Amino acid sequence: MEALPRDTIVDVLEGRLREDILGGRHPAGSLLPPERRLADGYGVTRTTLKHALERLVQAGLLETRHGVGTRVRDFARSGGADLLPMLIRHSPDWIGEIFEVRCSIGALIAERAATRATAEQRAELAARLADVRATTGGEDTQLADVDVHRALARATGNRVYLLLTNTLFNAYLPVRAHLVGPFIDPEEAHRRLEPVVAAVVAAEPKAARAAADVYLTETEALMTAGLRAKGTS
Numbered sequence: 001m002e003a004l005p006r007d008t009i010v011d012v013l014e015g016r017l018r019e020d021i022l023g024g025r026h027p028a029g030s031l032l033p034p035e036r037r038l039a040d041g042y043g044v045t046r047t048t049l050k051h052a053l054e055r056l057v058q059a060g061l062l063e064t065r066h067g068v069g070t071r072v073r074d075f076a077r078s079g080g081a082d083l084l085p086m087l088i089r090h091s092p093d094w095i096g097e098i099f100e101v102r103c104s105i106g107a108l109i110a111e112r113a114a115t116r117a118t119a120e121q122r123a124e125l126a127a128r129l130a131d132v133r134a135t136t137g138g139e140d141t142q143l144a145d146v147d148v149h150r151a152l153a154r155a156t157g158n159r160v161y162l163l164l165t166n167t168l169f170n171a172y173l174p175v176r177a178h179l180v181g182p183f184i185d186p187e188e189a190h191r192r193l194e195p196v197v198a199a200v201v202a203a204e205p206k207a208a209r210a211a212a213d214v215y216l217t218e219t220e221a222l223m224t225a226g227l228r229a230k231g232t233s
Contacts, residue, residue, distance in 0.1 A: 013044055013052040015089075021061050021072055022090040028074035032062070035070075059086060081164075084171035095227065098171050103216045105164055106149070110196055110212035113155035114205040121155040122201045129197045133190040141183035142176070148193055155200065178230045181222040192218060 020026050032038055032053075039049040053070060056062045060079050064070045075083055088094045117125070128148045135141040146169055153162040172179055183189050192215050199208035 009044060009048055010051045010055075013042055013048060014055050016042060017052055017056060018059075018061065018086060019090060021056070022087070026072050028072050028076075030072050031068070032070045032072065059083065061086070081167045081171070084167070085173050088171060088174045092175060092227065094171075095175060096224075098168060099220045099224070102168055103213070103220065105161075105168070106216045107209045107212040109149075109152050109156055109161050109165070110200060111205045111209040112158065112161070113152045114200045114203055114208035116157045117155035117200055117203070121151070125151050125155065125197050125200060129190065129193060132193060133186055135186045137184050137186050138180055139183075141186045141189050142180055145183060145189055145193065148197065152196070152200065175227065178226045179223040181226040182219040 017026075026032060033041070035046050035049055035053075039046045042049065044052075053062060053064070057064055057070075060083055061073055061075060062070050063073050073079070075087075084094065084098065088098075113121075113125075125148065128144070128151045132141060132144045132148060135144050149165055149169075150162065153165040156162075182192065195211035196208060196215050199205075199211050
């Protein structure tokens with residue numbers, strides 16, 4: 001068995017700072033206190049503080065300017081979808097809004113894929129769908145299902161759809177273990193997804209969109225039930 005990684009003091013401090021920023025203790029637009037005072041307030045060294053601040057700058061929550069200091073960014077104005085995993089860690093109720101986007105984007109992707117997919121892309125979709133049935137359930141099936149959706153996005157011929165698909169799946173990562181409900185049984189997972197792939201392979205855009213709507217609604221209900229059972233929503 002591989003040992004689970006332990007949180008370092010930098011990990012813990014990063015989490016504390018992130019929660020304090022998103023919770024409003026350090027409001028958007030405000031300057032953080034001087035590093036020495038901030039480090040003393042959190043009971044850490046300035047070196048540890050610098051490492052944690054660098055991570056939050058990279059994440060897009062902070063910006064540092066020489067001679068000015070470190071300012072809290074207004075993520076609602078300047079942030080991107082890459083912040084979603086962090087926001088979900090802070091408040092799991094973001095997942096409902098992600099599901100809403102997932103439904104609208106997912107249905108559109110299926111429709112576009114049915115219109116634009118090449119013969120090679122249709123063959124890839126069929127192969128990825130077969131992979132879902134061949135899994136052992138749980139996380140393996142979940143990941144195989146993700147590959148089908150990536151193949152659907154590629155089949156649109158629009159690379160932005162693929163990036164959006166990746167962004168939405170990355171947003172799930174903090175709570176992914178609680179979203180495994182639709183993927184416990186590989187046969188059932190295959191059954192739900194097969195009509196979407198079949199419509200795309202048959203080049204039937206309206207049928208693909210309708211099938212995607214059904215799939216996305218059904219799996220959302222199962223995933224939401226999983227979140228409620230774990231007390232994360």
